[in-house]
Amino acid sequence: MSDAVEAGPSPDDRALLERLRAGDDLAYGDLYRRHAPVVRRFALSRPRPGIDVDDVVAEVFLRTLRAVRTGHGPRETIRTYLLTAVRRVLGEWSAARRDEPMNADELGEHAPRQRDHQFVQAEGELLARAFDRLPARWREVLWRTEVEGHQPASIADQLGLTPNATAVLAHRARRGLREAYQQASELPVRRAARCLRRA
Incomplete structure (x- = not known):
C-alpha cells in the first residue's frame, strides 16, 4: 500500500491527537516516532532542489503541532494531513529558492546532501x-x-x-x-x- 494512502483513521492516532490538543506534550513525541519515517520517505520521493529532507520533516511536524494547538489541523487522519503538508512545504520552499541566487557552496555541490x-x-x-x-x-x-x-x-x-x-x-x-x-x-x-x- 502506498504511503500516501490511508486506510482509515487509527484509533491510536485519534487518541494521540486528542491528547495533544488538550496540552499533553508526550503525545507529540509518540506521533513523531510513529509517522516521521513515512513522512521522510514521502519527502525523499518528491522533487526537492537543494532542500534537506530532514528540514522538511521538522517543518511539517512543527506546522502540524501549531495547527493542532490552535484548534485546527487533523482530528483523525493525520497521515494524509502530514503528506499534504510535505507537498505544501516543498512547494513553498522550492518557489522561494528560485528567487534566491545560488551561493558558492551550492555551486560546488555535485550531489544533494544526504544524512x-x-x-x-x-x-x-x-x-x-x-x-x-x-x-x-x-x-x-x-x-x-x-x-x-x-x-x-x-x-x-x-x-x-x-x-x-x-x-x-x-x-x-x-x-x-x-x-x-x-x-x-x-x-x-x-x-x-x-x-x-x-x-
Whole structure:
C-alpha cells in the first residue's frame, strides 16, 4: 500500500491527537516516532532542489503541532494531513529558492546532501527522551516559547509568574534540555565503550 494512502483513521492516532490538543506534550513525541519515517520517505520521493529532507520533516511536524494547538489541523487522519503538508512545504520552499541566487557552496555541490536516516531517527529519539525527562513546568514553558512562539511576557499570567520570572524559567528550561540531551546522547557512547572493552 502506498504511503500516501490511508486506510482509515487509527484509533491510536485519534487518541494521540486528542491528547495533544488538550496540552499533553508526550503525545507529540509518540506521533513523531510513529509517522516521521513515512513522512521522510514521502519527502525523499518528491522533487526537492537543494532542500534537506530532514528540514522538511521538522517543518511539517512543527506546522502540524501549531495547527493542532490552535484548534485546527487533523482530528483523525493525520497521515494524509502530514503528506499534504510535505507537498505544501516543498512547494513553498522550492518557489522561494528560485528567487534566491545560488551561493558558492551550492555551486560546488555535485550531489544533494544526504544524512544517514538511522542517525537522524536516533537523534530525534534522543531529543524526545531528553524532553520527556524535564520537569513538567520546564516542558510547559519550552513548549509555549519555543514551539508555539510566545514571548515570556505574554504567558506570564497563565503560568502565575512575573514576566522576568517567566524569562528566567524559560532560560533554565532551555539549559536543562541541553544538559538532558547531552546526557541522553552520551549514554549509548558509554555503553559502546564498555562493550569494546569487554571484547
